[in-house]
Amino acid sequence: MQLKLSSRHWVFDMDGTLTEAVHDFPAIKKELDLPLELDILTGLSLLDPDRRKEKEILLNQIELEIARKAKPQESAFELLLCLQERGDQLAILTRNSKENAILTLEAAGLLAFFPKPLILSRDEAKPKPDPEGLLHLRNLWSCPDQEMVMVGDYLYDLQAGKAAKATTIYLDPSGIFPFQEHATYCIRSLSEISLLEPLSM
Numbered sequence: 160m161q162l163k164l165s166s167r168h169w170v171f172d173m174d175g176t177l178t179e180a181v182h183d184f185p186a187i188k189k190e191l192d193l194p195l196e197l198d199i200l201t202g203l204s205l206l207d208p209d210r211r212k213e214k215e216i217l218l219n220q221i222e223l224e225i226a227r228k229a230k231p232q233e234s235a236f237e238l239l240l241c242l243q244e245r246g247d248q249l250a251i252l253t254r255n256s257k258e259n260a261i262l263t264l265e266a267a268g269l270l271a272f273f274p275k276p277l278i279l280s281r282d283e284a285k286p287k288p289d290p291e292g293l294l295h296l297r298n299l300w301s302c303p304d305q306e307m308v309m310v311g312d313y314l315y316d317l318q319a320g321k322a323a324k325a326t327t328i329y330l331d332p333s334g335i336f337p338f339q340e341h342a343t344y345c346i347r348s349l350s351e352i353s354l355l356e357p358l359s360m
Contacts, residue, residue: 172252174255179231254281
Protein backbone atom coordinates (compact mmCIF):
# COMPACT_ATOMS: atom_id res chain seq x y z
CA MET A 160 0.00 0.00 0.00
CA GLN A 161 1.25 3.48 -0.91
CA LEU A 162 -0.31 6.73 0.27
CA LYS A 163 -0.68 10.04 -1.53
CA LEU A 164 -1.48 11.99 1.63
CA SER A 165 1.64 13.53 3.13
CA SER A 166 0.33 13.86 6.70
CA ARG A 167 2.69 12.15 9.15
CA HIS A 168 0.61 12.24 12.35
CA TRP A 169 -2.29 9.79 12.51
CA VAL A 170 -4.86 9.29 15.26
CA PHE A 171 -7.32 6.42 15.03
CA ASP A 172 -10.55 5.66 16.77
CA MET A 173 -10.52 1.99 17.74
CA ASP A 174 -13.91 0.24 17.90
CA GLY A 175 -15.54 0.20 14.47
CA THR A 176 -12.51 1.85 12.85
CA LEU A 177 -9.44 -0.33 13.39
CA THR A 178 -11.56 -3.22 14.67
CA GLU A 179 -14.82 -4.61 13.36
CA ALA A 180 -17.92 -2.89 14.75
CA VAL A 181 -19.60 -5.31 17.16
CA HIS A 182 -20.90 -3.12 20.00
CA ASP A 183 -24.68 -3.25 20.41
CA PHE A 184 -25.03 0.10 22.15
CA PRO A 185 -28.83 -0.04 22.70
CA ALA A 186 -28.43 -3.46 24.36
CA ILE A 187 -25.57 -2.18 26.54
CA LYS A 188 -27.64 0.85 27.62
CA LYS A 189 -30.52 -1.46 28.47
CA GLU A 190 -28.27 -3.70 30.57
CA LEU A 191 -26.91 -0.62 32.37
CA ASP A 192 -30.43 0.81 32.74
CA LEU A 193 -29.44 4.04 31.00
CA PRO A 194 -31.60 6.29 28.79
CA LEU A 195 -31.51 5.11 25.18
CA GLU A 196 -31.40 8.69 23.85
CA LEU A 197 -28.06 9.43 25.56
CA ASP A 198 -24.65 8.00 24.81
CA ILE A 199 -23.34 5.66 27.51
CA LEU A 200 -20.72 7.95 29.05
CA THR A 201 -23.14 10.88 29.21
CA GLY A 202 -25.75 8.66 30.83
CA LEU A 203 -23.25 7.50 33.44
CA SER A 204 -22.15 11.06 34.19
CA LEU A 205 -25.70 11.97 35.27
CA LEU A 206 -25.85 9.29 37.98
CA ASP A 207 -24.96 9.82 41.62
CA PRO A 208 -21.36 8.75 42.44
CA ASP A 209 -22.18 5.40 44.08
CA ARG A 210 -24.55 4.28 41.34
CA ARG A 211 -22.18 5.53 38.65
CA LYS A 212 -19.33 3.49 40.12
CA GLU A 213 -21.52 0.38 40.15
CA LYS A 214 -22.51 0.89 36.51
CA GLU A 215 -18.92 1.65 35.45
CA ILE A 216 -17.80 -1.71 36.86
CA LEU A 217 -20.54 -3.45 34.88
CA LEU A 218 -19.67 -1.50 31.73
CA ASN A 219 -16.03 -2.49 32.09
CA GLN A 220 -17.04 -6.15 32.34
CA ILE A 221 -19.18 -5.86 29.19
CA GLU A 222 -16.39 -4.11 27.29
CA LEU A 223 -13.84 -6.65 28.49
CA GLU A 224 -15.89 -9.50 27.04
CA ILE A 225 -16.17 -7.67 23.70
CA ALA A 226 -12.45 -6.82 23.72
CA ARG A 227 -11.40 -10.46 23.99
CA LYS A 228 -13.23 -11.22 20.72
CA ALA A 229 -11.93 -8.22 18.75
CA LYS A 230 -11.05 -8.71 15.09
CA PRO A 231 -9.18 -6.24 12.88
CA GLN A 232 -11.05 -4.14 10.36
CA GLU A 233 -10.30 -5.11 6.77
CA SER A 234 -6.99 -3.55 5.61
CA ALA A 235 -6.20 -2.20 9.11
CA PHE A 236 -2.94 -4.13 9.43
CA GLU A 237 -1.76 -3.19 5.93
CA LEU A 238 -2.54 0.50 6.48
CA LEU A 239 -0.79 0.68 9.85
CA LEU A 240 2.23 -1.18 8.48
CA CYS A 241 2.46 1.28 5.59
CA LEU A 242 2.31 4.26 7.96
CA GLN A 243 4.81 2.68 10.32
CA GLU A 244 7.27 2.00 7.49
CA ARG A 245 6.98 5.66 6.42
CA GLY A 246 8.00 6.63 9.94
CA ASP A 247 4.65 8.28 10.70
CA GLN A 248 3.42 8.92 14.24
CA LEU A 249 0.49 6.69 15.28
CA ALA A 250 -1.92 7.00 18.21
CA ILE A 251 -5.29 5.74 19.43
CA LEU A 252 -8.05 7.96 20.84
CA THR A 253 -10.93 5.90 22.21
CA ARG A 254 -13.91 6.34 24.52
CA ASN A 255 -13.11 2.87 25.87
CA SER A 256 -11.04 2.27 29.03
CA LYS A 257 -7.25 1.95 28.83
CA GLU A 258 -7.28 -1.68 29.95
CA ASN A 259 -9.89 -2.68 27.40
CA ALA A 260 -8.25 -0.65 24.63
CA ILE A 261 -4.98 -2.52 25.10
CA LEU A 262 -6.77 -5.88 25.24
CA THR A 263 -8.79 -5.04 22.11
CA LEU A 264 -5.72 -4.08 20.10
CA GLU A 265 -3.87 -7.16 21.32
CA ALA A 266 -6.74 -9.49 20.37
CA ALA A 267 -6.95 -7.85 16.93
CA GLY A 268 -3.19 -8.18 16.37
CA LEU A 269 -2.63 -4.41 16.19
CA LEU A 270 -1.10 -3.55 19.56
CA ALA A 271 2.49 -3.53 18.27
CA PHE A 272 1.77 -0.43 16.18
CA PHE A 273 0.91 1.74 19.18
CA PRO A 274 3.17 2.63 22.13
CA LYS A 275 1.03 2.37 25.26
CA PRO A 276 1.48 6.08 26.18
CA LEU A 277 -0.09 6.89 22.79
CA ILE A 278 -3.20 4.82 23.47
CA LEU A 279 -5.43 7.54 24.92
CA SER A 280 -8.64 6.34 26.55
CA ARG A 281 -11.36 7.93 28.65
CA ASP A 282 -8.94 7.39 31.56
CA GLU A 283 -6.39 9.87 30.12
CA ALA A 284 -8.50 12.46 28.29
CA LYS A 285 -12.02 13.81 28.18
CA PRO A 286 -14.07 11.56 25.89
CA LYS A 287 -14.69 12.57 22.29
CA PRO A 288 -16.25 14.80 20.99
CA ASP A 289 -14.06 16.83 23.34
CA PRO A 290 -10.78 17.48 21.46
CA GLU A 291 -8.60 17.29 24.58
CA GLY A 292 -6.92 14.03 23.56
CA LEU A 293 -6.14 15.30 20.06
CA LEU A 294 -4.79 18.60 21.37
CA HIS A 295 -2.55 16.69 23.77
CA LEU A 296 -1.17 14.61 20.90
CA ARG A 297 -0.69 17.63 18.67
CA ASN A 298 1.33 19.35 21.39
CA LEU A 299 3.28 16.17 22.08
CA TRP A 300 4.17 15.80 18.41
CA SER A 301 4.58 19.55 17.79
CA CYS A 302 2.64 19.22 14.56
CA PRO A 303 0.85 22.18 12.92
CA ASP A 304 -2.87 22.38 12.17
CA GLN A 305 -4.06 20.12 9.34
CA GLU A 306 -0.92 17.96 9.68
CA MET A 307 -2.79 15.67 12.06
CA VAL A 308 -5.34 13.17 10.75
CA MET A 309 -8.25 11.80 12.79
CA VAL A 310 -9.74 8.58 11.40
CA GLY A 311 -13.06 7.41 12.82
CA ASP A 312 -16.44 5.90 12.13
CA TYR A 313 -18.75 8.10 14.20
CA LEU A 314 -19.83 11.71 14.65
CA TYR A 315 -17.82 12.19 17.85
CA ASP A 316 -14.57 11.27 16.08
CA LEU A 317 -15.24 13.85 13.38
CA GLN A 318 -16.35 16.56 15.80
CA ALA A 319 -13.24 16.09 17.92
CA GLY A 320 -11.04 16.19 14.84
CA LYS A 321 -12.72 19.31 13.50
CA ALA A 322 -12.40 21.07 16.86
CA ALA A 323 -8.68 20.24 16.91
CA LYS A 324 -8.30 21.52 13.31
CA ALA A 325 -7.26 18.07 12.14
CA THR A 326 -7.97 16.47 8.79
CA THR A 327 -10.87 14.05 9.34
CA ILE A 328 -11.38 10.75 7.54
CA TYR A 329 -14.83 9.22 7.99
CA LEU A 330 -15.10 5.44 7.63
CA ASP A 331 -18.59 4.11 6.87
CA PRO A 332 -18.67 0.68 5.18
CA SER A 333 -22.34 1.21 4.31
CA GLY A 334 -21.48 4.23 2.16
CA ILE A 335 -24.37 6.25 3.65
CA PHE A 336 -22.15 8.77 5.51
CA PRO A 337 -24.80 10.49 7.69
CA PHE A 338 -22.14 12.75 9.27
CA GLN A 339 -20.26 13.67 6.10
CA GLU A 340 -20.55 17.43 6.67
CA HIS A 341 -18.01 17.02 9.48
CA ALA A 342 -15.51 15.05 7.37
CA THR A 343 -12.65 16.09 5.12
CA TYR A 344 -12.78 12.71 3.38
CA CYS A 345 -15.30 9.85 3.33
CA ILE A 346 -14.26 6.23 2.75
CA ARG A 347 -15.98 2.84 2.77
CA SER A 348 -12.82 0.86 3.54
CA LEU A 349 -9.49 1.66 5.16
CA SER A 350 -7.83 0.58 1.92
CA GLU A 351 -9.37 3.65 0.24
CA ILE A 352 -7.06 5.90 2.27
CA SER A 353 -4.37 5.02 -0.27
CA LEU A 354 -6.53 6.63 -2.99
CA LEU A 355 -7.11 9.95 -1.23
CA GLU A 356 -5.59 12.98 -2.92
CA PRO A 357 -4.20 15.94 -0.95
CA LEU A 358 -6.58 18.89 -0.95
CA SER A 359 -5.42 21.92 -2.90
CA MET A 360 -4.86 24.94 -0.67
